[in-house]
Amino acid sequence: xxxxxxxxxxxxxxxxxxxxxxxxxxxxxxxxxxxxxxxxxxxxxxxxxxxxxxxxxxxxxxxxxxxxxxxxxxxxxxxxxxxxxxxxxxxxxxxxxxxxxxxxxxxxxxxxxxxxxxxxxxxxxxxxxxxxxxxxxxxxxxxxxxxxxxxxxxxxxxxxxxxxxxxxxxxxxxxxxxxxxxxxxxxxxxxxxxxxxxxxxxxxxxxxxxxxxxxxxxxxxxxxxxxxxxxxxxxxxxxxxxxxxxxxxxxxxxxxxxxxxxxxxxxxxxxxxxxxxxxxxxxxxxxxxxxxxxxxxxxxxxxxxxxxxxxxxxxxxxxxxxxxxxxxxxxxxxxxxxxxxxxxxxxxxxxxxxxxxxxxxxxxxxxxxxxxx
DNA sequence: GAGGCGTGGCA
DNA sequence: TTGCCAAGCCT
Numbered sequence: 001x002x003x004x005x006x007x008x009x010x011x012x013x014x015x016x017x018x019x020x021x022x023x024x025x026x027x028x029x030x031x032x033x034x035x036x037x038x039x040x041x042x043x044x045x046x047x048x049x050x051x052x053x054x055x056x057x058x059x060x061x062x063x064x065x066x067x068x069x070x071x072x073x074x075x076x077x078x079x080x081x082x083x084x085x086x087x088x089x090x091x092x093x094x095x096x097x098x099x100x101x102x103x104x105x106x107x108x109x110x111x112x113x114x115x116x117x118x119x120x121x122x123x124x125x126x127x128x129x130x131x132x133x134x135x136x137x138x139x140x141x142x143x144x145x146x147x148x149x150x151x152x153x154x155x156x157x158x159x160x161x162x163x164x165x166x167x168x169x170x171x172x173x174x175x176x177x178x179x180x181x182x183x184x185x186x187x188x189x190x191x192x193x194x195x196x197x198x199x200x201x202x203x204x205x206x207x208x209x210x211x212x213x214x215x216x217x218x219x220x221x222x223x224x225x226x227x228x229x230x231x232x233x234x235x236x237x238x239x240x241x242x243x244x245x246x247x248x249x250x251x252x253x254x255x256x257x258x259x260x261x262x263x264x265x266x267x268x269x270x271x272x273x274x275x276x277x278x279x280x281x282x283x284x285x286x287x288x289x290x291x292x293x294x295x296x297x298x299x300x301x302x303x304x305x306x307x308x309x310x311x312x313x314x315x316x317x318x319x320x321x322x323x324x325x326x327x328x329x330x331x332x333x334x335x336x337x338x339x340x341x342x343x344x345x346x347x348x349x350x351x352x353x354x355x356x357x358x359x360x361x362x363x364x365x366x367x368x369x370x371x372x373x
Numbered sequence: 374g375a376g377g378c379g380t381g382g383c384a
Numbered sequence: 385t386t387g388c389c390a391a392g393c394c395t
Contacts, residue, residue, distance in 0.1 A: 050391040091379025
């Protein structure tokens with residue numbers, strides 16, 4: 001660490017800072033389901049769910065997840081369809097596949113006990129620097145930094161750190177600061193308090209400094225520049241993708257669904273057959289039929305237009321022209337298997353994990369069906 | 374290091 | 385409406 005990176009660090013009374021911060025946390029912390037105990041498995045699950053995801057969104061998912069998989073061992077033995085279903089709608093689905101892989105690793109290598117050293121825990125899939133520090137401090141009481149976006153925002157203000165927090169190497173500056181400031185007696189509360197402060201008081205935009213328990217320690221507040229921090233220079237441009245999809249049924253009122261590839265966007269989730277449109281040469285119905293026949297060897301009939309579904313991802317936007325369609329269930333059984341196609345009843349669809357984009361498509365289909373009755 | 378990887382809430 | 389954000393990690 002270069003000292004000039006954190007010139008205000010040495011001016012902080014770390015004992016007083018810790019006490020003010022932790023006293024506030026002990027009084028004001030939210031009653032959250034993952035704070036009921038310090039089971040390393042539950043702490044781990046909650047930390048993975050909370051990555052880039054709001055607390056209010058996570059709460060019901062966490063409760064259901066622990067209901068379905070109360071212990072690390074039970075989650076390790078779950079099948080992939082079930083774990084994806086548990087994550088359906090949460091986003092960033094590789095999180096749950098990595099968690100599953102890591103939990104199985106803990107079962108096999110560590111006899112079912114989540115490791116408590118930085119070196120071991122960091123080797124687990126999906127456990128990066130933040131999650132490692134969070135589990136080690138919250139579940140095991142180790143004085144390790146857990147630097148997330150909240151911590152960088154809060155500390156950038158308190159210590160007047162103007163490094164760009166969008167740059168990966170900047171995290172180390174904050175980890176070094178935390179190692180100086182962390183309460184060795186209460187590392188769990190210290191780390192959680194910093195994040196709680198970021199969530200409740202030291203928010204992005206205009207923070208509630210008048211309610212802040214540590215504003216006397218805050219150099220940004222002293223200089224009135226809290227709204228200018230943190231510095232974050234990253235704009236990720238998203239790209240538009242045109243798709244044509246069809247909700248295809250057979251004479252038994254079953255739906256044709258397809259399992260997505262094991263890598264990439266929405267990996268291993270199920271979907272209604274769809275294709276990306278690169279050029280606009282053919283009418284969309286014809287394009288869909290040709291692509292479908294090329295991939296699966298039979299040609300469906302494509303019926304009425306259902307809806308144009310717009311769905312925004314973090315890095316791209318889907319624009320999906322959705323049609324209804326009909327197909328006799330005559331696709332060869334081996335082709336169905338190798339093409340990862342399946343006919344399922346509406347009831348059976350409940351057991352499959354679909355991305356939100358396809359839930360929107362199905363909702364539009366259902367409302368269209370209802371209109372026809 | 375930069376970009377892939379979801380979703381919903383909010384100004 | 386549009387863009388930005390919210391307890392990151394992987395490649």
